[in-house]
Structure formats: C-alpha cells, structure tokens
Amino acid sequence: DQQVKQNSPSLSVQEGRISILNCDYTNSMFDYFLWYKKYPAEGPTFLISISSIKDKNEDGRFTVFLNKSAKHLSLHIVPSQPGDSAVYFCAMTQGAQKLVFGQGTRLTINP
C-alpha cells in the first residue's frame, strides 16, 4: 500500500536549466507536504514545505507546487547547480509528526 509515489527513480538535467521533481499521493487527508534532500552517507535534510491550504511556496531557487485535486506535488529548482545533485524525497503528514516518504528521485546535474 504505497501512499506516496515518486515514479521517476532518476533525472538528469543540464546545469543552469530547470529541474522538476514529481510526487503523487493517494491519501487526501495529508495536510502538510515536504521535500528532503539526501547526500550519500548522510541523513535527509529539510528543503522546503507547503501546507494544504496553499498551492505554491517559494524559497530562493526552490519552489514547491501542490495540486490537491490531482494529488500531485512537485519541486522546481531553477537554475540547477552541480551541488543540487542528490536524492530528493517528498514526504507528507496528516496532522501529527509521522512522515510518509516517497521512494526518492536521484537528480544529477551535468556541467
């Protein structure tokens, strides 16, 4: 029973272009959505979040979009930089602090 899916295991983007990472979910009760970034041999690091009452949140180069009717979450990174190469996880929660994670997308930024 996979409530949160990241259908692209990997993504390759040219430096300077836009990276778009996607996430779909099935549980309409989720009310808070987050993106985490993970480098090898490190723990996930919080990147950006959005609550269910909004459809967009921006922080510098990172923008998260939420489409509740489609149950779809996306992360845009522009312009992409080599240091952005990492595994990106979407995560979501229903009220409490228990996070449900997607499987991750490995982003590679090519110089």
Add this chain to the structure above:
Amino acid sequence: NAGVMQNPRHLVRRRGQEARLRCSPMKGHSHVYWYRQLPEEGLKFMVYLQKENIIDESGMPKERFSAEFPKEGPSILRIQQVVRGDSAAYFCASSPAIVTIAKNSPLHFGNGTRLTVT
C-alpha cells in the same frame, strides 16, 4: 549546537546476533523518531518516542524489534536475532515537545546507522 547524533555509523552483525543503535537528539529536543531505509526505497516510519514513553510504534515489526528513550541517555533501537532482511540504514530524527510539523518545525535527521547482517 550539535545536531542529531547517531552511533555507530556502521554496524556489522552475523545472523542471530543482537544490534543496538543509539540516537542522541538535538539539545532541547524530547521527542525521537526512528525510520528505516531499505536499499532503493524511501524511509519508512518505525516508532515515535518521548522520554520514557512510546507514543506510536505502528511501524515497528511485531517481533525482535524494540525501542526505548530513557529519562537519561540516548534512545536505543534494539534488534534481536538479526536476519539478512534487517540490513538497512536506520535514521533517527528529533523534535521539541509540542511543536508539530504543521507549524514549520520539520524533523531534523541524524546521519544514520548502516546495519549489515552477514
């Protein structure tokens, strides 16, 4: 201001042995969460504890796994009689009391313990 500290970073155990994973939360944090990441998968919730109390253990396997967070000292995730399928990265996160994710207080994770069962 130290972050979430986990040790050991790497742990190798033979089948049937016990594994003990430790997590010291960030200073001032009284809530601890354990997550497991199997190879090529996302993180899966295991258990949520506060000092001397298990709040939610709905993600813990029914047998061989236990967790505690004593009044003094780190939180311990204990796996008895390990099997090859227990090989994974185990991550701990912490948060202050009361504050929830919905109030812009995302979980902060440690760097994990990578358990290998041979």
